[in-house]
Amino acid sequence: MDFSVWMGTIQERSENTLDRLLPAAHIAPQRLHQAMRYAALRGGKRVRPILCHAVGEICAADPGRLDVAAAAVELIHIYSLVHDDLPSMDNDVLRRGKPTCHVEFDEATALLVGDALQSLAFQLLAEQETGENAARQLAMISLLAHSSGSRGMAGGQAIDLAAVGQTLSLEELELMHIRKTGALIRAAVLLGAYCGKPLTAPEMARLDHFGKVLGLLFQVADDILDSESTTATLGKTAGKDAAQNKPTYVSLLGVVRAREKAAELRAATHESIAPFGEAALRLHQLTDFICDRSF
Ligand code: GRG
Numbered sequence: 001m002d003f004s005v006w007m008g009t010i011q012e013r014s015e016n017t018l019d020r021l022l023p024a025a026h027i028a029p030q031r032l033h034q035a036m037r038y039a040a041l042r043g044g045k046r047v048r049p050i051l052c053h054a055v056g057e058i059c060a061a062d063p064g065r066l067d068v069a070a071a072a073v074e075l076i077h078i079y080s081l082v083h084d085d086l087p088s089m090d091n092d093v094l095r096r097g098k099p100t101c102h103v104e105f106d107e108a109t110a111l112l113v114g115d116a117l118q119s120l121a122f123q124l125l126a127e128q129e130t131g132e133n134a135a136r137q138l139a140m141i142s143l144l145a146h147s148s149g150s151r152g153m154a155g156g157q158a159i160d161l162a163a164v165g166q167t168l169s170l171e172e173l174e175l176m177h178i179r180k181t182g183a184l185i186r187a188a189v190l191l192g193a194y195c196g197k198p199l200t201a202p203e204m205a206r207l208d209h210f211g212k213v214l215g216l217l218f219q220v221a222d223d224i225l226d227s228e229s230t231t232a233t234l235g236k237t238a239g240k241d242a243a244q245n246k247p248t249y250v251s252l253l254g255v256v257r258a259r260e261k262a263a264e265l266r267a268a269t270h271e272s273i274a275p276f277g278e279a280a281l282r283l284h285q286l287t288d289f290i291c292d293r294s295f
Pocket of ligand 1: 043044045046047079080081083084096153154157180181219222295
């Protein structure tokens with residue numbers, strides 16, 4: 001199956017799973033549930049769910065288990081976007097081609113949407129069957145908690161907020177992105193692996209390395225897009241990093257060297273999963289999509 005067709009099927013599965021697992025809009029408190037569904041449904045590339053499913057092909061994971069793990073990581077991602085867009089953080093009005101959650105509803109509701117989506121993610125991993133046994137499911141919960149907490153995504157966001165108007169070295173920028181964006185990308189990879197047949201320690205280490213490098217590649221590509229694309233194409237405000245005087249790969253390296261960096265990371269990503277052979281086909285294709293995407 002062509003990659004774009006395969007990706008479309010996973011995006012559809014992801015949408016249907018979120019639709020099924022989110023509280024219905026008519027259930028009280030209706031406004032909060034409407035806002036959760038507004039933020040979560042009909043939008044986004046679903047890169048993290050696609051990653052879960054692509055890794056699932058390596059370890060023969062059950063698609064139903066992957067759906068739940070993928071939904072959990074996507075819910076954390078959506079919560080982070082809703083909170084990131086708030087006036088006290090990035091103060092943005094457009095996300096996934098529509099008004100941000102606090103613009104469509106209100107600030108207090110958007111805050112609660114993020115909180116409730118985060119709780120739902122962990123509820124799913126605790127209540128639904130995602131791994132072969134309880135120990136595996138606990139490992140999945142622990143992984144997602146670490147990845148999204150103060151030494152993962154939330155910590156990366158704190159470094160990001162403190163960095164506005166500052167000069168960061170390349171190493172400091174990398175450390176920020178490893179946490180802010182990379183931690184959840186890595187979690188998506190490893191959650192996919194936990195859904196399937198147990199892999200050997202070297203195989204898990206290989207996937208771990210892949211997830212880390214892919215997270216950086218995702219961010220370099222995102223920085224290049226932010227500097228070169230348009231708001232209409234991205235479905236979110238373009239050029240914000242420069243406007244807010246935020247350090248990025250493009251501001252530090254210039255666009256030509258940022259592209260070289262992306263090419264190096266792409267090669268390293270492919271190399272890290274080469275030993276999986278044909279089973280990693282979807283992961284290779286997804287790596288290229290992340291690097292070459294235009295939105
Ligand atoms: C508020 C705790 C907290 C964390 C926020 C991820 C994040 C941390 C903020 C998002 C800001 C941002 C634009 C980061 C750059 C990389 C990124 C995560 C882009 C958005 O992810 P995509 O491109 O979005 O996967 P879609 O909408 O396609 O899911």
